[in-house]
Amino acid sequence: xSDEGKTLVSERLETGKALTLExxxxxxxxxxxxxxxxxxxxxxxxxxxxxWTPAAVRLKGxxxxxxxxxxxxxFYTQEDVAHGKCEHELEVATREGRLEDxxxxxxxxxxxxxxxxxxxxxRDPHGNxxxxxxxxxDLTDRKQAEERLRLQAQEIxxxxxVPLVQVWDGIILVPLIGxxxxxxxxxxxxxxxxxxTDTGSPVALIDITGVPTIDTQTAQHLLETxxxxxxxxxxxVLTGVRPAIAQTLVHLGIDVSGVATRSSLTxxxxxxxxxxxxxxxxxxxDA
Amino acid sequence: MTLQECGEIEINVEHDIAxxxxxxxxxxxELGFGVTETARIVTAASELGRNVHKYAGxxxxxxxxLNKNERNGLELSFEDHGPGIADVDEAMREGHTTGGGLxxxxxxxxxxxxxxxxNSAPGTGTTVIVRKWRR
Amino acid sequence: xxxxxRPEGIAETITVTKVREVLLVTxxxxxxxxxxxxxxxxxxxxxxxxxxxxxxxxxxRVEILDSYFARTVAETAQMVELMxxxxxxxxxxxxxxxxxxxxxxxxxxxxxxxxxDRALDMVGRARHPKPRRRA
Ligand SMILES: Nc1ncnc2c1ncn2[C@@H]1O[C@H](COP(=O)(O)OP(=O)(O)OP(=O)(O)O)[C@@H](O)[C@H]1O
Ligand SMILES: [Mg+2]
Numbered sequence: 001x002s003d004e005g006k007t008l009v010s011e012r013l014e015t016g017k018a019l020t021l022e023x024x025x026x027x028x029x030x031x032x033x034x035x036x037x038x039x040x041x042x043x044x045x046x047x048x049x050x051x052w053t054p055a056a057v058r059l060k061g062x063x064x065x066x067x068x069x070x071x072x073x074x075f076y077t078q079e080d081v082a083h084g085k086c087e088h089e090l091e092v093a094t095r096e097g098r099l100e101d102x103x104x105x106x107x108x109x110x111x112x113x114x115x116x117x118x119x120x121x122x123r124d125p126h127g128n129x130x131x132x133x134x135x136x137x138d139l140t141d142r143k144q145a146e147e148r149l150r151l152q153a154q155e156i157x158x159x160x161x162v163p164l165v166q167v168w169d170g171i172i173l174v175p176l177i178g179x180x181x182x183x184x185x186x187x188x189x190x191x192x193x194x195x196x197t198d199t200g201s202p203v204a205l206i207d208i209t210g211v212p213t214i215d216t217q218t219a220q221h222l223l224e225t226x227x228x229x230x231x232x233x234x235x236x237v238l239t240g241v242r243p244a245i246a247q248t249l250v251h252l253g254i255d256v257s258g259v260a261t262r263s264s265l266t267x268x269x270x271x272x273x274x275x276x277x278x279x280x281x282x283x284x285x286d287a
Numbered sequence: 288m289t290l291q292e293c294g295e296i297e298i299n300v301e302h303d304i305a306x307x308x309x310x311x312x313x314x315x316x317e318l319g320f321g322v323t324e325t326a327r328i329v330t331a332a333s334e335l336g337r338n339v340h341k342y343a344g345x346x347x348x349x350x351x352x353l354n355k356n357e358r359n360g361l362e363l364s365f366e367d368h369g370p371g372i373a374d375v376d377e378a379m380r381e382g383h384t385t386g387g388g389l390x391x392x393x394x395x396x397x398x399x400x401x402x403x404x405x406n407s408a409p410g411t412g413t414t415v416i417v418r419k420w421r422r
Numbered sequence: 423x424x425x426x427x428r429p430e431g432i433a434e435t436i437t438v439t440k441v442r443e444v445l446l447v448t449x450x451x452x453x454x455x456x457x458x459x460x461x462x463x464x465x466x467x468x469x470x471x472x473x474x475x476x477x478x479x480x481x482x483r484v485e486i487l488d489s490y491f492a493r494t495v496a497e498t499a500q501m502v503e504l505m506x507x508x509x510x511x512x513x514x515x516x517x518x519x520x521x522x523x524x525x526x527x528x529x530x531x532x533x534x535x536x537x538x539d540r541a542l543d544m545v546g547r548a549r550h551p552k553p554r555r556r557a
């Protein structure tokens with residue numbers, strides 16, 4: 001932006017008169033050049049770049065002399081180009097006057113950024129299409145923040161479903177809540193086994209008080225988990241086995257022989273401590 | 288990515304099963320699969336590679352990096368010109384074996400992977416394709 | 423000379439050591455079929471040569487356990503038992519344990535330990551000693 005241009009516009013503005021077309025053009029050019037967050041580009045009706053602003057240089061890395069005259073598809077990923085996305089966008093903008101899109105775009109150096117794009121059809125007073133105005137904004141930071149939030153939310157959710165609690169040196173408590181499907185089981189196994197080996201804990205206390213009913217699938221996944229825990233060299237004590245659950249296990253023909261099971265968590269903890277060769281004495285209020 | 292997108296490894300002698308396994312482990316790790324996912328893929332490859340060696344006397348394992356709808360994955364294809372499998376459903380059944388094994392190779396590999404396809408006809412050979420997608 | 427990622431010669435061998443009354447057998451990270459096959463022979467031979475109460479099979483370095491490997495381990499444990507000793511599997515990694523479970527392998531009644539240290543303590547003793555009776 002030139003200082004000369006600034007004075008020119010401000011002088012004219014002070015007069016308070018209607019602006020001439022020439023000044024309007026100048027002002028638009030100034031606006032395009034001074035806006036930093038938005039890369040404003042003008043395309044001809046076929047999609048070739050005719051105007052390129054400093055913000056566009058910053059965002060996409062091309063200098064005016066190397067980009068003016070090029071087709072705007074250079075900003076799109078190969079996949080998008082192959083799918084005819086550029087033509088489609090101009091078509092929609094022509095038909096509806098305007099098109100908004102968000103997606104990955106490519107800089108000169110090949111790196112990608114997450115762009116918000118608005119393409120507007122530019123028509124003369126007679127309605128003839130003269131080209132397109134294209135405003136692009138870099139939303140990579142927002143996209144990444146969203147992605148981080150999504151991951152965090154997922155982590156919290158996963159933690160909330162199956163917390164792993166070190167209740168005693170050598171004992172990890174797993175209060176299961178809800179049913180077990182295969183995705184949840186895979187996750188639980190991975191975390192539980194890692195925790196057992198990391199902390200050198202020889203006992204996993206799996207409490208199923210929070211499991212409403214046991215179907216064959218949940219039972220199967222439970223057995224799988226117990227088997228995997230044993231393979232890494234730890235043992236399972238299953239607690240919270242209510243009468244209804246005991247009945248179901250037997251009716252389903254699920255074999256839990258060899259697994260220490262108890263109805264209450266307290267009784268289970270006692271078994272676990274005994275497994276680790278600790279005896280609960282009368283004075284020990286923790287048990 | 289520095290990694291090439293596809294490749295193949297011949298399975299002729301017993302030791303080739305281990306070579307294929309190592310290649311699969313390195314490729315899976317390079318594609319960003321976690322430790323447990325990698326162990327699943329490598330174990331499936333070991334089962335299928337051993338079948339190729341044991342029942343067809345040899346063949347080839349082809350691998351290919353996948354990318355579909357912004358998802359990455361790995362495809363392994365085990366191809367041989369051995370006797371083929373007459374009844375694929377039967378071969379997939381847990382415990383079915385003609386080779387004195389435990390009959391867990393094929394059903395086990397299916398459990399460990401996301402997708403599995405078997406193309407086989409007696410006399411023409413067998414192709415087993417498995418795929419795993421990154422989560 | 424440019425060396426490959428893992429020094430094959432060293433990584434591939436099984437080591438058998440006698441620690442007091444126990445045989446400690448350590449498996450390499452990714453043994454090929456002939457190496458797995460040698461596990462049985464080496465172990466039984468060592469059992470025959472030394473007076474030991476049992477055997478600790480150290481899987482700390484093992485990265486995958488497929489059906490063939492698992493079957494060999496289970497069989498070896500059975501044979502050791504017939505020769506009057508007990509086998510304890512030590513140090514199986516989480517990823518290996520999960521994969522082996524999903525594949526569907528069975529290690530029979532073989533006892534396991536979190537690591538070699540604990541396994542050495544366990545040999546010849548019940549896993550969880552009965553608590554002392556309170557007076
Ligand atoms: N590539 C192949 N060519 C011909 N037959 C095959 C092939 N792969 C598998 N089969 C047949 O399918 C059966 C089942 O294979 P699967 O791998 O499930 O079990 P297995 O090899 O017999 O035992 P395991 O894998 O448990 O040691 C085999 O016994 C064999 O008859
Ligand atoms: Mg097999």
